[in-house]
Amino acid sequence: MKGNEVIAEAAIRCGCDGYFGYPITPQSEIMETLMAREPWKETGMVVLQAESEIAAINMVYGAAACGKKAMTSSSSPGLSLKQEGLTYLAGAELPCLVVDVARGGPGLGTIQPAQSDYFQATRGGGHGDYHLLVLAPASVQEMNDFVALGFELAFKYRNPVMILADGVIGQMMEKVRLDDRVPRWSDEDIERISGEWALTGKKNERARHVVTSLELDSYKQEEFNHKLQAKYRRMETEDVRHEELSCDDADYIFVAYGSSARVCQKSVQLCREQGIKAGLFRPITLYPYPRLPLQALARRVKGFLAVEMSAGQMVDDVRLAVNATAPVEHFGRYGGVIPTPDEIVEALKKQIIKA
Amino acid sequence: MTEEIIIAGFGGQGVLSMGKILAYSGIMQDQEVAWMPSYGPEMRGGTANVTVILSDARISSPVLTRYDTAIILNQQSMDKFENAVKPGGMLLYDPNGITRPPARDDIAIYKIEATRLAAEAGNPKSFNMIVLGAFLKVKPIVILDNVEKGLAKSLPARHHHLIPVNIEAIQSGMNHVEKS
Secondary structure, X not given: OEHHHHHHHHHHHOOOOEEEEOOOOOOHHHHHHHHHHOHHHHOOOEEEEOOOHHHHHHHHHHHHHOOOOEEEEEOHHHHHHHHHHHHHHHHOOOOEEEEEEEEOOOOOXXXXXXXXXXXXXXXXXXXXXXXXXXXXXXXXXXXXXXXXXXXXXXXXXXXXXXXXXXXXXXXXXXXXXXXXXOOOOOHHHHHHHHOOOOOOOOOOOOOOOOOOOOOOOHHHHHHHHHHHHXXXXXXXXXXXXXXXXXXXXXXXXXXXXXHHHHHHHHHHHHHHHOOOOEEEEEEOEEEOOOHHHHHHHHOOOOEEEEEEOOOOOHHHHHHHXXXXXXXXXXXXXXXXXXXXXXXXXXXHHHHHHOO | OEEEEEEEEXXXXXXXXXXXXXHHHHHHOOOEEEEEEOOOHHHXXXXXXXXXXXXXXXXXXXXXXXXXXXXXXXXXXXXXXXXXXXXEEEEEEOOOOOOOOOOOOOOEEEEOOHHHHHHHOXXXXXXXXXXXXXHHHHOOOOOHHHHHHHXXXXXXXXXXXHHHHHHHHHHHHHHHOEEO
16 A cells, blocks of 8 residues: 555544545545545544645644544645644644645645655744654554554644655555554543543533633743643653664664655665665654664764755754764755665765765 | 566556556565655656565665666666666566667566557557566566466456456566567
């Protein structure tokens, strides 16, 4: 199955209540698959093509406010349109899942794969001090796995979770093991899981619930921000994920996520064939970033090459983690161009090894 | 075993579906597979290509610049991919429409007259399966039983009655591939 199709299938299987979207290449297969699968007949899941990206994200806000598992998906220009909705969702502490199958920018850009929305994804994207929890799949299998995981983390933190993929992972077909079907939550489930805040209809025995991101008293707003920050610190300790490949004896480390990490796996093989001890460090959560494991590696390797399909965004996080303990350089192709395994090896030799 | 393949030709020749059937056949043979298409403007007329990787081990990059096998179905793709075959690798092409045949002497070059055979069989759509047959004759990386299962998996049920015709086309390709 294609990565995009798997997102749709995984959403149905994990008991998602509603998908609200607007088509854009290279992720249109997500909604196309959902429409073809007609999950409203099987699980009651709503699938709705909104009139715009802005409408779609606000429909997600509405559904999430009721304690439902709601999601949307888009690609880079569409995500820019959704940013207002995302900051409101984060400000109202609402859980939801957002999938970005990124393409080259800026502007309308190209429809080919890119990773130039890293800053937008990991720094918040909209206004205000907030973060999304960002998962970066590097295989079609992870496109499946991160849907259920994304919802789990979204409800754990009452915070939007983003799956940041790109055109390669979305369009590629690989073998995939789908999850077993989980029923959608009943009203009782929602009461048990989100009963303290969800809008489930006020009953006499409880106080009214208010879902808002507005607070006119600045001291109270600061207090609320403290609460958000405490939540992000908790993410940083409890839900940081990464993968290391051939790092144990490595002198040089490629740092790459998503499809760049796949290309770098090949570069690691090529390096090893040439006698260069290279390894791959793959962040799986982009926010929170796996800073500590990278720091630990920095004490014993000779250098890092951050490889991204961007002009240099994630490399900032690598530099913050490594903190000048070892050299850090960046290699990128962008605007929809995918780096090749060979040119990455050449970049390592030229920029880091320098022999 | 890892086989890295590029299939390239015109949109509409069945390039992507040939790749898909090969990938599904690999799954039926319990291999790891990756299928990475060119998508977007080039899909809407013009050239189309797809990278297919079959392997016993976890697959690394789905985006490659060098291939074990190039299956080439038009001149533009020949210009683009002839030099992308690894030394010792294989290039398979249909001479129909090829004005500059491949010239490398460090790879094995095979020819399959798939356009002509498909037209003679009165079934131009079987073109891509003839090419697939030619490839599998030279590199039997998946057995025919698994190709049949792969066909069943990748074709919608309403087209399952066409499986025998496709298998015939694959066998025709196997019988007619020539080393050049």
